[in-house]
Amino acid sequence: MSATAAQGHSEGHAHDHGHHHKETFITKYIFSQDHKMISKQYLITGLIMGVLGIAMSLLFRMQIAWPGESFKIFEVLLGKWAPEGVMDPNIYLALVTIHGTIMVFFVLTQGLSGTFSNLLIPLQIGARDMASGFMNMISYWMFFLSSVIMVLSLFVEAGPAAAGWTIYPPLSALPQAMGGSGMGMTLWLVSMAIFIASSLLGSLNYVVTVINLRTKGMSMTRLPLTIWAFFVTAIIGIVSFPVLLSAALLLIMDRSFGTSFFLSDIFIQGEVLHYQGGSPVLFEHLFWFLGHPEVYIVLLPALGITSEIIATNSRKPIFGYRAMVASILAIAFLSTIVWGHHMFISGMNPFLGSVFTFTTLLIAIPSAVKAFNYITTLWKGNLQLNPAMLFSIGLVSTFITGGLTGIILGDSALDINVHDTYFVVAHFHLVMGISALYGMFAGIYHWFPKMFGRMLNKNLGYIHFWITAICAYGVFFPMHFVGMAGVPRRYYTNTNFPMFDDLTNIQVVMTVFALIAGLAQLIFAWNFIHSIFYGKKAPQNPWNSNTIEWTTPVEHIHGNWPGEIPEVHRWAYDYSKTNEDGEYVIPGQDFVPQTLPLQENEEELNH
Amino acid sequence: MTALLTIIVLLLVAIAIWQMTKIFELSQVGTENSQIANDKDNKINGYLMFGFLIFIYLLTIYSFWEWGDVLLGTPASKHGPEYDSLMHISMALIFFVQIVTQALLYFFAYKYRGQKGKKALFYADNDKLEFIWTIIPVIVLAGLILYGLFTWTSLMDIDEEEGDPIIIELYAQQFNWKARYAGADNVLGKANVRLIDINKNNVLGIDETDPYGQDDVVSQTELHLPVGRKIIFKMRSQDVLHSAYMPHFRAQMNCVPGMITQFSFTPTITTEEMRMDPGIAEKVQHINKIRAKRRANGDDNADPWEFDYVLLCNKICGPSHYNMQMKIVVETQEEFDAWMKEQDTFKKTIAAAE
Numbered sequence: 004m005s006a007t008a009a010q011g012h013s014e015g016h017a018h019d020h021g022h023h024h025k026e027t028f029i030t031k032y033i034f035s036q037d038h039k040m041i042s043k044q045y046l047i048t049g050l051i052m053g054v055l056g057i058a059m060s061l062l063f064r065m066q067i068a069w070p071g072e073s074f075k076i077f078e079v080l081l082g083k084w085a086p087e088g089v090m091d092p093n094i095y096l097a098l099v100t101i102h103g104t105i106m107v108f109f110v111l112t113q114g115l116s117g118t119f120s121n122l123l124i125p126l127q128i129g130a131r132d133m134a135s136g137f138m139n140m141i142s143y144w145m146f147f148l149s150s151v152i153m154v155l156s157l158f159v160e161a162g163p164a165a166a167g168w169t170i171y172p173p174l175s176a177l178p179q180a181m182g183g184s185g186m187g188m189t190l191w192l193v194s195m196a197i198f199i200a201s202s203l204l205g206s207l208n209y210v211v212t213v214i215n216l217r218t219k220g221m222s223m224t225r226l227p228l229t230i231w232a233f234f235v236t237a238i239i240g241i242v243s244f245p246v247l248l249s250a251a252l253l254l255i256m257d258r259s260f261g262t263s264f265f266l267s268d269i270f271i272q273g274e275v276l277h278y279q280g281g282s283p284v285l286f287e288h289l290f291w292f293l294g295h296p297e298v299y300i301v302l303l304p305a306l307g308i309t310s311e312i313i314a315t316n317s318r319k320p321i322f323g324y325r326a327m328v329a330s331i332l333a334i335a336f337l338s339t340i341v342w343g344h345h346m347f348i349s350g351m352n353p354f355l356g357s358v359f360t361f362t363t364l365l366i367a368i369p370s371a372v373k374a375f376n377y378i379t380t381l382w383k384g385n386l387q388l389n390p391a392m393l394f395s396i397g398l399v400s401t402f403i404t405g406g407l408t409g410i411i412l413g414d415s416a417l418d419i420n421v422h423d424t425y426f427v428v429a430h431f432h433l434v435m436g437i438s439a440l441y442g443m444f445a446g447i448y449h450w451f452p453k454m455f456g457r458m459l460n461k462n463l464g465y466i467h468f469w470i471t472a473i474c475a476y477g478v479f480f481p482m483h484f485v486g487m488a489g490v491p492r493r494y495y496t497n498t499n500f501p502m503f504d505d506l507t508n509i510q511v512v513m514t515v516f517a518l519i520a521g522l523a524q525l526i527f528a529w530n531f532i533h534s535i536f537y538g539k540k541a542p543q544n545p546w547n548s549n550t551i552e553w554t555t556p557v558e559h560i561h562g563n564w565p566g567e568i569p570e571v572h573r574w575a576y577d578y579s580k581t582n583e584d585g586e587y588v589i590p591g592q593d594f595v596p597q598t599l600p601l602q603e604n605e606e607e608l609n610h
Numbered sequence: 611m612t613a614l615l616t617i618i619v620l621l622l623v624a625i626a627i628w629q630m631t632k633i634f635e636l637s638q639v640g641t642e643n644s645q646i647a648n649d650k651d652n653k654i655n656g657y658l659m660f661g662f663l664i665f666i667y668l669l670t671i672y673s674f675w676e677w678g679d680v681l682l683g684t685p686a687s688k689h690g691p692e693y694d695s696l697m698h699i700s701m702a703l704i705f706f707v708q709i710v711t712q713a714l715l716y717f718f719a720y721k722y723r724g725q726k727g728k729k730a731l732f733y734a735d736n737d738k739l740e741f742i743w744t745i746i747p748v749i750v751l752a753g754l755i756l757y758g759l760f761t762w763t764s765l766m767d768i769d770e771e772e773g774d775p776i777i778i779e780l781y782a783q784q785f786n787w788k789a790r791y792a793g794a795d796n797v798l799g800k801a802n803v804r805l806i807d808i809n810k811n812n813v814l815g816i817d818e819t820d821p822y823g824q825d826d827v828v829s830q831t832e833l834h835l836p837v838g839r840k841i842i843f844k845m846r847s848q849d850v851l852h853s854a855y856m857p858h859f860r861a862q863m864n865c866v867p868g869m870i871t872q873f874s875f876t877p878t879i880t881t882e883e884m885r886m887d888p889g890i891a892e893k894v895q896h897i898n899k900i901r902a903k904r905r906a907n908g909d910d911n912a913d914p915w916e917f918d919y920v921l922l923c924n925k926i927c928g929p930s931h932y933n934m935q936m937k938i939v940v941e942t943q944e945e946f947d948a949w950m951k952e953q954d955t956f957k958k959t960i961a962a963a964e
Contacts, residue, residue, distance in 0.1 A: 092929040167926045173867055174850040174927060180784065181928045267868025270803035270815070271784070271849040283851055283866055317722075318730040326740050348853070349864050350845075350871035353766035357759050364755050371747040372740065374711060379739070381718040383731040388655035388723060389647040396659070396719050400666075403711050407704035410754065416761040417697055420682075420860045423853060423924045458645035465651070466630050469658060473665065480669055484677045489857030491924040494932035500922070501915035504897045505680050518616075519623050526627065539645050546646070579730040593730070608734060 034144075036136030039559050041143050042121035043454055046447070049114020052150055054528070056105035059098045061521045066090045068507075068514035070496035084162070092495040096165040097183050099493055101157065103168030104191070108198055109153065111301040111439045113146050113205075116240075119304060119446050120209050120233040122454060126552035127227050129218025129569060131562045134211040138204050145201035149194045156190035164191035167493060169294065172265040172286050176258050179272045189258070192251050199248045206237035206244075213237075218551075220571035224328075225597070227550050227575040228321060231328050232307020235335045239296045239303075242339060247293035250286060257281070287349050291342035298435050299338040303331060305442020306373065306402075309395040311575075312449050313377055315548045316392035317384030318593050320576035323376045330369035337366045347415040348422055356415040363413035367406070374403050385579070385593075389546065390464030394445035397472050398438050404476075405434025408483065426486025429479045437475045444468075444527070451531075452545050456557045457538030463530040470523035477516030481509050547594050550575050554598060569598040574608070582606075649725055656723025663716035667709075679896070683889040686919065686940065687859040688876035689765050694860070696761050700754065768842060768874045775840040775874065778833075780921075781814050782845070782852035782865040784928050787921055787936035790814055791827040793955060799823015803848050803867075810963040815848075816956055824957040827950065833921060833938045836946035837880045845871045855924035856938065858884075864925055877940045884940075885917045893917075 035041060062081075065074060073088035084094035121139065125132055133139045156163045165183030166175035170191070178185035213234045217226075226234075253264040257278075265286040266278035314321040321327060343351065343359030377399045386392065408430040411417045421427065444467075451459045485506055490497055497503040497510075544553040551571065555563050577595035580588050588595050588605050601607055647655070685694050722730075770777070779790035779798055792798045799822040805815040813830075816823045835841055845854055847865035854873070855862045863873035884890055894917050904912035923934035941949070954962070 092932065096926065096929065096931075171851050171925075177850070180850050268803045269849055269867050270806050273808070275804050275806070280868075282868060284869070318724070320732065320734040322733065323735060323740050325735075326744075348862050350866045350869055353762065356766070357762060360758055360762065361755055364751050364758075367751055368744060368747045372744055375743045376740075378711065378714050378718060379733075381715070381722060383733065384718075384722045385724045385728045385730040386652065386656070386719060386722050387647045388652045388659075388719075392647075393655060396715065399715055400712060403715070404708060407708055410704055410751075411697070411700050414696070414700065414754065414758040414762075416693065416758050416765055417700060419765070419862050420693065420857060422862055423855075461645045461647065461651065462631060465655065466627060469662075470627070472662060476666060476669055481673055481677065484673060484680060487682070488680045489682050489855075489922075491855065491922060493926045495929075496932055498911055499933045499935065500920065501897060501901070502893075502917075502920065504900050504915070505893065506677075507900070509677055509680070515619065518620065522620065522623060523627070539643065542644075545644075576734065578732070580732045581729075 034140060036132070036140045037559075037561060038121045038125050038133050038136070038139060039454070039563075041139050042118050044143050045113060045117035045121060045146070046454070048147060048150055049110050049118060050528075050531070052105050052109040053114060054524075055154070056102050056110055057521055057524060059102040059105075061518055062090070063095055063098045063102070064514040064517045066095055066495070067497075068511045070498050090495075093162050093165060093182055095495045096167070096181070096493065097157075097163045097187070100165050100167055100170075100183070101153070101163055104164075104195075105153065106436065107168060107297065107301065108195070109146075109150055111436075111443070112297070113198070113202065115439060115443045115446075116233065116236055116300065116304045117143070117146065117205060118443075119229070119308060119450070120205070120237065122450060123229055123552065124209055124212050124233055125216070126453070126555065126563060127230050127550050127575075128213060128216060128221055129551055129571060130212060130216035131564075131568070133208050134216060135208055138208050142201045142204035142208065145197050145204065149198035149201060152190055152194035152197065156187050156194065159186045159190065161185045161187060163187040169287075169290055170254070171290075172254060172257065172283050173269055176254060176266060177269070177271060177276075189255075192255050192258075196248060196251055199244045199251075202240055202244055206240040209233055209237040210241065218568045218571055224325075225571060225574045228310035228324070228327055228331075229304075229307040231331055232303045232310070235331050236300050236303045236307075239335050239338060240300050243293040243296040243300075246289055250289035250293075253289075254286065284346070284349055284351055287346050288342070291345045292339075294345065295342040296335075296338045298431070299334055301439045302402075302435050302442075303334065305398060305439040305445075306331070308442050308446040308449070309377070309398050311550070312391045312395045312445050313380050313399075314576050314578060315449075315546050316387040316389055316395070317380050318387065318578045319380055319384045320578055320580075321376070322379040323372075324574065324576065326372055327376055330372045333369040334366060337362060337369070341366060341413075344413050344415070344418070347418045353415075360413060360415045364410065366413075367410060370402075370406055374399060374406070387546070389448065390459070390461055390468055391445045391449035391546075393465070393468040393472075394441045394448065397468065397475075398441040398445065401433045401437045401441065401475065404480075405430055405432070405438065409434060420489070421486055423492055424486040425482050425490050425492055428492050429482035429486060432482075433475075433479050437479065444471075447531070449546065450552075451534065451538075452541030452557075453552055453555075455535050455538070456541055456559075457534050458541050458545065459534045459538060460530050463526050467523055467527045467530070470526075471520055474516045474520030474523065478513045478520065481513055485509055485513075547592075549577060549594050549596050551597050554596065571597045572600045573597055580605075647724070652724040656720045659716050659723075660720035663712060663720075666712055666716075679889075679893065682857055683893065684879070684884070684887050685858070685860050686877055686879040686884060687861065688878050690860045690875075690878070692761055692764070696757060699757070703750065703754070768872055770842060773840040773876075775842045776836070777842050777844065778835075779814075779844045779846060780833075780854050780865065782847040782854065782923065782927075782934075784849050785923070785930040785934040786830075787833070787854075787923075787934065788814060789829045789833045789936070790816075791829070791950070791953075792822075793825030793827055795822060795825060797822040798844065799826050799956065801846070806848070811959050812956075812963075818960060824955065826956040827953045828956065828959070829953065831937070833936055834946055834949050835877050835938065835940045836943045837877050837940050839943065840874065840876045842874045843872060845873070850927050851925045852923045852927050852934070853925035855922045856919065857922070858919050862924060880940045880942060881917070881919060881938075882941075884919070890917055 077085035078088040084091045161182035164187045256262040263278040263281040266281045269276040341363045344363040579593045777792040781788040799820040800817040845865040847867045852865040901912045919938035921936040
């Protein structure tokens, strides 16, 4: 019903949209309300932040591998924080902190979700634009503003925030405890508050658009899995981000207005502070109530993108569409009741630990279903190994490798000895960092033609993938051993413990792989920038895909479709579908676009 | 030297990339340049997929062969073996799943690489299959959850009445540890950071009026534990979050300002015995070889190392987080009693300060 109403509205819109074409440079490229332009803005901002985040990780990896060594590059980039080229412990922690913040929030939340939700939701559900173009624009500009503030915080006199990306108080609340907890942390909190507002505006828009603006015939069960993933991600974001905002606000009050929400009984630098009665554990609860769903906010869009790409490039329907949707929903639901597994040894009641172990290990079930379904989709396919497909297969691989160690960490008893060690770092980098990055790259390679009207160079794409894939395992697989040997994370150097001396060579191996991986991203950067201007012109439907974004013209137009919005008659996964006589539904073509009505003597599937 | 090596490695990588681009470009001569994978790309990348599977396996084997000996070794607490066996079972399980699923994934990617004219199988659903791979994880995980929960409950069950435990307070501050023993009455005196009086050497803020606190003993350098005796740790922090991590005992608990957290274990192997442990002895020998090499190069921090248990801080706590440690000495009850006798009680310390 609502879909029809929206349709009527959109048609009315289509009639008059030919009249207002007077776009200036500012309304077209800067304060644009067009979802396609906004998605490009998100992508490019996200990629620039990504360059920063990755560069930081290379710097601190060098410090870990060659502790206390003097490097010219430290002196150049870090200035006073690297006297004579030796990295200062304060800036080491700051780099770790800001690397985490940038990668989790700025690259993999808004860079990934913002880009592809904006690009694909209207295009794949058949809408002229987002429900509110204006809100969409505000959302991007708030994201931009928060990025700018985060980057500015790097230049604060006493150093940027350095209490870890989880900013646990009291460390993050007391400038006496570390320099970064002064102005740097203030800017971090301000930036994050704006970021959360941006994310909420975006998410509300996505949800409303998916619910209301689907074209005729696009029932929920005909949605491509990408849209399901973006839709559910947006819902998790709406549920959990406000809690982080409240945590940030309370922390701001503790820091600036003398309240004691998170602080109590503190004696520091020779004096007793007035705080009384607060609890840092409360902050941990509030933080991880967002923090854990955040993992899935990062991961689900990547899984959605992968589902679409694997089906398209296998020339097969995604196996178990309904199970895939169900597992997205199950993961989303469970993700909001597992936050306590970050806090098994925080001092909370051990009984709670038992409950959170139970819910946490349950997540392995829908995750396993997803992994098996991906593998089955490949089975007996006709795999077109485009770069996007390689990254998608890579995602399934790292998702399994990283996900499995979650069974160890999610078990409260086993967590005791690996908590906060490199084992955790290895786990979450594989399962959410690398996997989500692969998903992002897959999406960029796949939809680049839709975004920029040109193709990315595939050979550079292949090289990019293979180097990245080898290095990703080269960095994070050995890291598990370091963690099992008991090395805590966020140590500036491990040389103060002779028991860790035999790990030095592993650290060097990991760092060398990381440096090579970092360099490999330059190939991508070059490919990306070069192809925007000089890439080969893209055909309308380069990957022979069923989804309706490929029925729009290559040149972007306001309103997406020149004429009426196409009507949808089937689900998105009729690849290689044959009639009873063994012939493709459309003779000579192994895909059936969603816009094609049911053919004669074609068997209808229950979708 | 390192810098030079790094530059050489980077240069070589850059050259390799350049050459690979050329190979890829050359292999494209004569084909249309659509930037969409053709049969040749599918073939090359299909084979590479298979190669990558072998790479993962080799990496796994190499890692175990090369670094299998860096792990923590024999657990030194009563619950340690229990912990380790749960860990081993979980590890065996995840390695099994890892090996099988990665094999399927990359083998399919190789086997079904695309070819023009090949027909993919339209295969959208199979309830039976999906049921199977939902129910198997359910059963396996149910087992693991139950096993894990039993272990967790027995680990976290801290009963002060049972087994004649010693009560020890671990006190964390930026950036060192202190330990407070409850003394002859085995009850810790009340304490609060507001009572800290540096001039009177009351660094832990023990209540001077509390009779239970008079016989408390504060150790600022080493944590001594009697072997075979249940120990209940009460953790406190005076400034920021810290985490008391004792990896050899499979023990860890955060120290939270404003709150007392606790953890309990029974050490089973004395420091002396642990030094004789074959695994540890080998590790020490290996590390001392590394340190000897460093010494030969004239580096500092290269003296021969003797094994000791250690208490580390494992929650980011500030710039010197990486060096917040305390030596743990596990010894026989007699040795422990003798050490204890040498220590000053709180009453004595205060009196001396006055």
